[in-house]
Amino acid sequence: MKDDKSDTGEMHKRREKMADERRYIIYYTFERSENPGTETGESEEPKNV
Amino acid sequence: MSELRWNPLLGEWLATATHRQDRTFLPPAGFCPLCPTTMGGFPTEVPEETYDIVVFENRFPSLSPNPPEPAIAATDLYPIRPAQGECEVVVYTPNHNSTLADEPVSQIYKLVQVWTDRYRELSQLEFVKYVFIFENKGEAIGVTLNHPHGQIYAYPFVPPRVETELEQSRFHWEKTGRCLLCDVATEEKRDGRRIVTENDSFVAYIPFFARYPYETHIAAKRHLQDLTQLSVNEQKDLALILKQILVAFDKLFNVSFPYMMVLHGQPSDGGDYDFYHFHIEFYPPMRTATKLKYLAGSETGAGMFINDTLPEEKAAELRGHISDFKLA
Numbered sequence: 001m002k003d004d005k006s007d008t009g010e011m012h013k014r015r016e017k018m019a020d021e022r023r024y025i026i027y028y029t030f031e032r033s034e035n036p037g038t039e040t041g042e043s044e045e046p047k048n049v
Numbered sequence: 050m051s052e053l054r055w056n057p058l059l060g061e062w063l064a065t066a067t068h069r070q071d072r073t074f075l076p077p078a079g080f081c082p083l084c085p086t087t088m089g090g091f092p093t094e095v096p097e098e099t100y101d102i103v104v105f106e107n108r109f110p111s112l113s114p115n116p117p118e119p120a121i122a123a124t125d126l127y128p129i130r131p132a133q134g135e136c137e138v139v140v141y142t143p144n145h146n147s148t149l150a151d152e153p154v155s156q157i158y159k160l161v162q163v164w165t166d167r168y169r170e171l172s173q174l175e176f177v178k179y180v181f182i183f184e185n186k187g188e189a190i191g192v193t194l195n196h197p198h199g200q201i202y203a204y205p206f207v208p209p210r211v212e213t214e215l216e217q218s219r220f221h222w223e224k225t226g227r228c229l230l231c232d233v234a235t236e237e238k239r240d241g242r243r244i245v246t247e248n249d250s251f252v253a254y255i256p257f258f259a260r261y262p263y264e265t266h267i268a269a270k271r272h273l274q275d276l277t278q279l280s281v282n283e284q285k286d287l288a289l290i291l292k293q294i295l296v297a298f299d300k301l302f303n304v305s306f307p308y309m310m311v312l313h314g315q316p317s318d319g320g321d322y323d324f325y326h327f328h329i330e331f332y333p334p335m336r337t338a339t340k341l342k343y344l345a346g347s348e349t350g351a352g353m354f355i356n357d358t359l360p361e362e363k364a365a366e367l368r369g370h371i372s373d374f375k376l377a
Contacts, residue, residue, distance in 0.1 A: 008159050013166065019092065023106035028163050030101050 051111065052119035053205075055128040061209040064132050066111040076194070082108075083196035085143050095140065101156070102163045103140045104201075110136035112202060114176070133176050135203035137167065145196050148305055149184070150295035152197075154376040158288035164312070165276040165284070167201055172317035177203040179211060179316045187307025189334050189341055199310070207316045214313065215325060222324035230326035234268045243364040246293050246371045250279075250286035253294055255364040260354035262336045262363050263301070265294055267329040274325050275314030285376050294331070297370035302338040309333075 009031030018025050053062045076082065080091060085098040095103050106113075112134025123129040141149055141160060149157065164182050171180045184199035185192050207215070221229035237243055237254040245253040245265060253267045267290055269283065279287065298306035309332040315322035336342045336357055347353050 008155055008162070011159075011162050011166070018094070018105060019096070023108070025095070025103065025105035027097060027100040028102040028104065028159070028166075029099065030159055 051113070051116055051132045052121075053130045053132050057126055059209070062130075062206060064111045066109070066132070081145055081194065081196050083138070083140050083194055083198055084145050094138075095143075098143055100143070101159050102142070104137050104163065104167060105140075107136040107138050107200070110134075112136050112204065114174075130205075133205050135171055135174065135177065135201070137171075137201040137203075139163065139167070139182075139199045139201060141197040141199065147197050148186070148295075148299075149197055149199075150292070150299050150305070152292075154288050154292045154374050157291050158285055158376060161276070161279075161284045161287050161291075165279070168276045168314065171201065171203040174203065176205050178318040179204045179207045180314070181208065181211075182312040184308075184310040186310070187305065187334075189307040190309055207318065211313060211316070215316075215322065218324050218326070228272050228324060228326050230268055230328055231272055234270070242361040245297070245364055245367050246290060248286045248290055250283040251290045253290055255360040255367065257360060259360040259363070260348075260356055261332050261334070261342055262356065262358040263298070263331070263333040263367060264360075265331040265333075265367070267291070267294065267331075269327050273327055274322055275327050276312070278327070289374055289376060291329075292374050293371050294367075296372055296374075297367050298331075298333065300370035301367065302335065304338070307334055 012029045012031070014027045014029075016025055016027070017023070051064065051066045053064055055061075056063055082094045084093050084095070086093045086096045087098075094105060094108065112132050114133065114135060116131040116133050118131060119129040121129065139160075141147070142152060142156060149160075152160075168180050168182065171177055181202045181204060182199065183202070188195075218229040221227065221232070225232070233256065234252055234254075237256065238247075238252065240257075243254045243257060245255065247253065247270075250270055251267050252270060253265055255264060256266050267287075269279070269287075271283070273279065295306075298308065311330050311332075312327075313330065314327045315325050334341045334343075342357070347355055
């Protein structure tokens with residue numbers, strides 16, 4: 001299911017029953033997932049402002 | 050046993066949830082129920098690794114969609130009702146050793162989008178009157194699982210602290226024709242001493258009336274009532290200012306700073322709340338590197354907080370740790 005479009009990529013959600021068959025779990029994924037800390041412009045050591 | 054009991058002295062509901070006594074408490078490394086299940090490992094709450102953020106119903110909820118009937122009978126003085134509602138867990142990342150402060154702005158932006166989706170979906174449930182998004186972080190707050198996560202409670206009533214804010218906001222609106230939180234943000238900006246940081250869409254400050262030394266509020270600059278009204282740019286700006294505040298918190302004492310973070314938006318009970326204003330509040334318990342702010346007799350028994358510090362000084366301290374971040 002597509003829910004939103006942004007520059008993190010489109011948000012997708014997948015809803016399933018959990019192992020106990022009682023509760024639900026929702027997996028949220030975004031089309032263009034980056035590795036943490038690798039996005040352009042975010043420095044490893046940010047400067048103080 | 051789970052039920053809502055009426056407190057006639059305070060005029061508010063409380064939940065009993067005796068099953069929560071058995072919930073998992075600070076499990077050893079390798080047995081975190083919020084980590085993805087690994088090949089050959091014990092089955093966690095999250096069977097898959099392929100997600101950015103995962104949300105599931107709490108195994109030990111204080112509110113549930115189909116609650117049991119109350120175990121004892123109500124009286125005129127002591128009304129009782131089923132503890133109907135929803136309690137969700139929001140796992141911020143598969144990485145057990147991260148924190149929200151450690152996550153890149155892009156991940157926090159994803160979280161803002163997930164919060165918005167959860168707010169929108171839970172608000173539509175007939176029995177839900179208020180969707181409350183929050184995070185308890187750190188053992189000083191009493192967390193039982195260290196994996197980075199937050200929670201959402203969908204209440205069958207508007208909770209009392211929010212109700213007080215609504216009443217004060219409505220009173221101010223009727224008296225002045227203006228939004229109370231807009232006026233607070235304007236006053237904070239006019240004074241300037243308690244401002245921590247700001248961007249195009251949000252301003253962060255330790256308010257004049259802070260109860261905790263580092264109590265920080267983040268208010269939307271545009272007058273709006275809940276997450277669903279944020280534009281894409283405002284969602285990004287919220288992620289950026291959250292990152293700035295969270296990183297500054299951690300730098301204060303070079304520790305992973307404990308806090309309660311709460312989102313205050315409008316109720317979902319069908320009422321008209323144009324006078325209300327979406328904002329986020331942080332209540333960190335640390336008052337120095339080695340001392341905690343306890344809620345003692347005056348705070349708990351009388352409801353009057355005593356802040357051992359001045360917001361003007363603490364805001365300057367926090368402002369000194371603000372860094373610049375960008376979202377691609």
